[in-house]
Amino acid sequence: MFEQAIMAMASVATDPYLLFLIFATTVLGVIIGVLPGLGATTGAALLLPFTLTMDPVHAIAVLATIYVSATFAGSITAILINTPGTSAAAATTFDGYPLAQKGEAGRALGVAVISSTVGGVFSVIILCFAAPLLARVAYEFRSPEYFALTVFGLSMLASISAGGAVKNLIGGIFGVWLSTIGAERVTGIERFMFGNYELYEGLHFVPIFIGLFAISELLVQSKTVNKIVNTVSMKAVKLPTKEDYKRIWKTILRSCGIGTFIGVLPAEGATVASMIGYSEARRWSKNKEEFGKGSVEGIAGAEAANNAATGGAMVPTMVLGIPGSGTTAIILVGLMVHGLRPGVYLFTEQVEKVYQIFGSMFFANIMFMLMGLYAAKFFARVSLVPTAILWPIVFGLSVIGAYAFQGQLLDVWLALIFGVIGFFARRHGFSVAPIAVGLILGEMVETNLQHSLKMFDGAWWMIFAQPLALMFLIFAFLGLCGPYLYSLIIKRK
Amino acid sequence: MSNKFYTIPLFLTIFSIIIIGISMQLDTSPEMIVGDSMQARSFPIFLMVLNLILISVLTFQYKKNKQDLIKLEKxxxxxxxxxxxxxxxxxxxxxxxxxxxxxxxxxxxxxxxxxxxxxxxxxxxxxxxxxxxxxxxxxxxxxxxxxxxxxxx
Known part of the structure; x- marks a missing residue:
């Protein structure tokens, strides 16, 4: 395993085209990350159609690079203009902006860059070792276990950061229902097609994701037209001092662990990780009074955690086919589109490609560190691009991207329709990520339930008799009801 | 509490009932193909029943927690x-x-x-x-x- 990982790293390092792609995508990812509203998920959704003609490893490397670099870049605007470029950088504003207002923007950015890089590299190393081990466990999975696992994945939607638990579950069910549109896989019976035979093979993920993430964001951003932003001046990005390192190294390590663990959990992501990383940094700090006023530990806690979550989230995505966040849902679609079947087979038959993808993520972390240190000031200026120019460009990219995927105008209309649906959902407090995750997991749930029923001659309760399946279903139950049960117990006490 | 707060649960309920109605109209396949598994209609119906349960919880939450009125967009x-x-x-x-x-x-x-x-x-x-x-x-x-x-x- 170790040897394969090293060989793959070497093959990435000696592939100039791949290195150029990672560099170019890191620049693009940082630009996407600093533009408020245009986060990693929207960026990956817009970029997916451009990867269609690429080699599978290059395509996934591009998407993964966008993921890690945009997640980091959200911190640049969080620190300089108090507007997180991505939701994962929201916790960075708590201390990043106050520190910048004190005239130490360079120091704040330096801490953010180093913490993000350590978090990202740590999670890639964990990914290299944990993913093959988990794949070995997953080798034992049959349909009942996969069914229970997807139910667990769907139950975790309840705790996605935006929206309430019930709203997220309703969104997830809507997504699963969307996956039933088209011909049923076993019997071939047409469902919800209304005579439209272009839907025979079901809704494809790409136009739906472009609609849900990019077009709906465009409509959300239309509410912020003419918003004035205050910037703070910055001379240069400084590397943290020895004293800073002494104060933050424990926080960074703790947040690396927290972020990677949170990332691995299905449907949890960088936003949750950064919030927990921040609050744990505060809990363990000797200088609690500095938090909220410009604490370097606060910045390090949030930034190390959110970038560590990127590698963690790739574990369930690549091993089990269960996305850890909205962006990994798009990466999962990228894997499928390029014929890389996520799961055990990916690690047994195409293990070289897997490690090349991990290697690309490693180099992406190094490249965004260099960009963060040497070009943060330039990238911060990009965030001042007027919305009246930026979002019409996003519209153009979205419609052409939706069309290019299958060469069907129907996909363009679907992207626009789902953009409007996504906008109204968000307007009423529903997050769109559960719809996307539900759409991906829907087929898995139904197919594995069908296979399980056949396997047990219709005796559905036999699913509970499988130890691993039972474990996942208990986890799902605890994920759904645990918080309520806990609050009930506390109340009684 | 304004009636407006019921709009979303009501809309979702109508949507779920329509989907159940359409699902009931779907063709059924012969026993020899489906065997002990599900008919094509079963899964969407199951989903929408689950949705209706969640909508009832959502309605209860809306009733319990006072919601802010959503401003009309510009x-x-x-x-x-x-x-x-x-x-x-x-x-x-x-x-x-x-x-x-x-x-x-x-x-x-x-x-x-x-x-x-x-x-x-x-x-x-x-x-x-x-x-x-x-x-x-x-x-x-x-x-x-x-x-x-x-x-x-």
């Missing part, structure tokens, strides 16, 4: 949705790239860009750049219309 939001309709009409009756150009131009102006030449340049150069990239590099053919007929011949 003109740019509704205007942008209107532009999607214009895009549809232009794409169907003229050309997709004419639709993209017009919508990008109008969207820029609608969102407050006062320099018309900036919007014009954005609306011209962006689709042109994307078209060249997709046509020459990715080899993707676009739907025929006034412009594409001229280009493809």
């Amino acid at each position: 003109f740019p939001t509704w205007g942008s949705m209107g532009l999607f309709l214009i895009f549809y009409l232009l794409t169907v009756y003229t050309d997709m790239f004419i639709g993209i150009f017009v919508v990008m131009l109008l969207m820029g102006l609608l969102w407050g860009e006062k320099r018309i030449w900036v919007s014009f340049l954005t609306a011209t150069l962006t689709p042109l750049f994307i078209f060249l990239l997709f046509d020459f590099v990715l080899k993707i053919r676009f739907p025929r219309g006034i412009l594409m007929n001229m280009y493809y011949g």
